[in-house]
Amino acid sequence: MNKMNVQAEVQLKGQKAKEAARKLASLPTDVKNKALLNMAKLLEERTEEIIAANEIDMDAARKKNLSKALLDRLLLTPERISDMAEGLRALVALPDPVGEIISMWTRPNGLQIGKMRVPLGVVGIIYEARPNVTVDAAGLCLKTGNAVILRGGSEAINSNTAIVRIISQAAENAGVPEGAIQLIETTDREAVNVMLKANDFLDVLIPRGGAGLIQTVVNNATVPVIETGVGNCHVYVDDEADLEMATDIVVNAKTQRPGVCNAMETLLVHEAVAEKFLPMVARRLEEAGVELRGCEKTRRILTQIQVATKEDWATEYLDLILAIKVVKDMQEAIEHIHNYGTKHSEAIVTNNYQRARDFLQSVDAAAVYVNASTRFTDGYQYGFGAEIGISTQKLHARGPMGPKELTTFKYIIFGNGQIRT
């Protein structure tokens, strides 16, 4: 496909999405919920069709010698398709954020001013190989009254095409306007470039995937972006920590699911407890298969481990690897987080009241924890339900982006002839 055709496809879909968004904004909740149930049902009914398409992707991926991890992300099974369907059904139970009056007040001149929650409009999602993102994103956007333009990784193009064909048909059958859920079908990378500058029809772009993808989008998009996902998260164990609690939190933050953005990547330990704490925690981490890398002070205590370099401090391993640094006090820990953190999730373990307060105050991140695992930064764990990602930027949304974060508001003003004097 040549450059002009790519542009034409994206723009045509953009126009359709924009038209659909106007209708979606006033679509009743029960129509949206019925559509979500239809989508879930049709996904399950047409499992074979999806798996056949997925096999084409899997074959091509194996020929390209993609890594085992990537192949696993790409793979669809009846069980995984069922999970996607269940995800859609779970959305039905969530309250519809659209139309909520967030607040309303009356001015001295009698004007009644309200803030009404409305959809963002058209959301662009740029993501990598995981086809489940297709369903998750489409479902959340529909629930929140947004049109969505999906641009998944080329490895998953056949899977995604089948999925979107099925769910968009199911949605339309329930009364959702055509164009509400669309996939960019060309695998030409130029399509991403067109989306990045499509201010005319995209209200927001949400990249989901690795650091490289996110940086490309942030550095080149003129459409407003919500940056998600990269989490170089730290746990700082203070000299006044309960060391048993600290051990449990560190092991949980590192090993409970190492491949996700809210997992811990670097452990910071106050020097006064390092000699006692590091052997305790190292044993538990090594039992769980974690490779440890440490600063010089750490390696004087854990003599068998590799050295951690500056690169380690900056790395989101997403794997069973942990960097460890001994710090002389909380301030050094905070400086380290300031220099290497990605403003995602940061934790302190301490029983010192003032330090807990100071850490909460000083650390600039979407989520700052006292005496709990960083793994809680998650829409379900916070009580919001499904999320479209974890925002690590400051504008609009921070932390888990649930249904409310996919909306904006407008002021509605009721007067009886007021004019300004």
Place this chain on the structure above:
Amino acid sequence: MNKMNVQAEVQLKGQKAKEAARKLASLPTDVKNKALLNMAKLLEERTEEIIAANEIDMDAARKKNLSKALLDRLLLTPERISDMAEGLRALVALPDPVGEIISMWTRPNGLQIGKMRVPLGVVGIIYEARPNVTVDAAGLCLKTGNAVILRGGSEAINSNTAIVRIISQAAENAGVPEGAIQLIETTDREAVNVMLKANDFLDVLIPRGGAGLIQTVVNNATVPVIETGVGNCHVYVDDEADLEMATDIVVNAKTQRPGVCNAMETLLVHEAVAEKFLPMVARRLEEAGVELRGCEKTRRILTQIQVATKEDWATEYLDLILAIKVVKDMQEAIEHIHNYGTKHSEAIVTNNYQRARDFLQSVDAAAVYVNASTRFTDGYQYGFGAEIGISTQKLHARGPMGPKELTTFKYIIFGNGQIRT
């Protein structure tokens, strides 16, 4: 100054701002308020110095034959300096948004999760010739704990340099960290380009000025932008409107202050009342010196007026000119607003209950009015106090951007050893 020096200046100031922002985030409210009072006092005390600098700018502007309107925007007088000082004093009375706990809840596992309001960090303001923006923006950013990097128009460089020298010194004397208020002193346009891509140290860019400036920033910035200001606002007069009320609202929306973004630019009139309403309103508008331009149907009633072209529908006159279109029903009015509006402020005048509801629901704008003038879209009118602009985009902030809109939040989580299972 060559390109490298420009980049060096912006980056150096960016780094200083970033450092200042960390300290500003925890600066007590009383220090910030004392600084605002100091800034106001020193501005007034050093009025002569500011006016001397302003005269250099005015001389240069006169030599360049700038328009009368631009010269007036640039001019500083003792009275205008006093007004700027009063603006700073007014900020003292506003509540400090920083540190507010927006909400807090407890999860079934005992985790207590709160949303705490925090500053955005470093705010970049790119604006045109009005030196009062320098003081307004610096004051609002300081009140909200943000560092600010100001980039005003080159015509005002001497005025702005004098003002920032004075207010930053006054702020520092009160305990505000160095680097909290900075001006880009090179007038090289390259400085704007550097700011547009300065994701490393700018958390948000706010352009203030004409449509050209705003489009340049939106189309080229990779730093998150809050788009402000362009207002192609409409009033739709329904066939069930109280025509006396409609006349008052239309005259107010057009003439009370025609040069601002919330003034009406196009009047839409239901055809069933056009013959009665247009002569009524035209007489009042012409008395106020408004030039009228109309569609063909309008000109059959107001036979003396010029024709309005497609270009008129798209123009924000910011002047005593009004385009008028007769529409066959509310739906046509909504379509016209959809096609030509800038999502700023839109109004309907009607006594029909269902149409009032439908208009509020269907029109996508920051502020949608029933039976009131569009001129109310303003921080003070909404009860927020001072504002940094009117956001016409959907992400983060919409409508008047007061102190709260210059903040973000972080989740603070209190645990007692919770781990994820």
